[in-house]
Amino acid sequence: MTRVPPVDPENTTPDRRAAHEEGEERFGRMTNMKRTLLHSLPAYHALMEWYTLRDLVAPFLGERLTNIFSHAISAETDCLICSTYFRRILIDAGEDVDHLALDEREQAVVEFGRCLAAPFARVPDDVYERVSAHFDDEQMIALTAFGAMMVATNVLNNALDVPLDDYLQPYRRAEAEA
Secondary structure (H helix, E strand, O other): OOOOOOOOHHHOOHHHHHHHHHHHHHHOOOOHHHHHHOOOHHHHHHHOOHHHHHHHHHHHHOHHHHHHHHHHHHHHOOOHHHHHHHHHHHHHOOOOHHHOOOOHHHHHHHHHHHHHHOHHHOOOHHHHHHHHOOOOHHHHHHHHHHHHHHHHHHHHHHHHOOOOOHHHHHHOOOOOOO
16 A cells, blocks of 8 residues: 555646646656655656656667666566566567576676665676676766666655556566566
């Protein structure tokens, strides 16, 4: 059960309603996570910078690996909403999410993401060396910040028990597999 219900745009303050309308225009839909964040507009705006960072890393990771990286982090933190969201994207793209074919570069990025999601985000030297061999310093900073923002959204969803959006239900991983 959710700890903080998502904001109802019809029964909220004008500034929250305006942010909701801007969000619908920008993102196409306002998810339960976004509507929950609307309780604090600074928190909403901070976590929506995820999209800015995503747009920064997607050109050098590629769409597929950007989504796999995000899914790996979300699965590692056991975030129902985010892991299901990225399962949907990957499944709709024709991927077998539970048996991804990854090359060495992709595997290094996934391992790096899982380390970011682990307690205290300690990245072993060998993992860092494998991933940083593929990217320059600027890209490593962007990738790390993007991963940290992904972890932040996972923390919010997990801590507040934000409910899974109905449109994601068909993509939810079966409990027996989890």
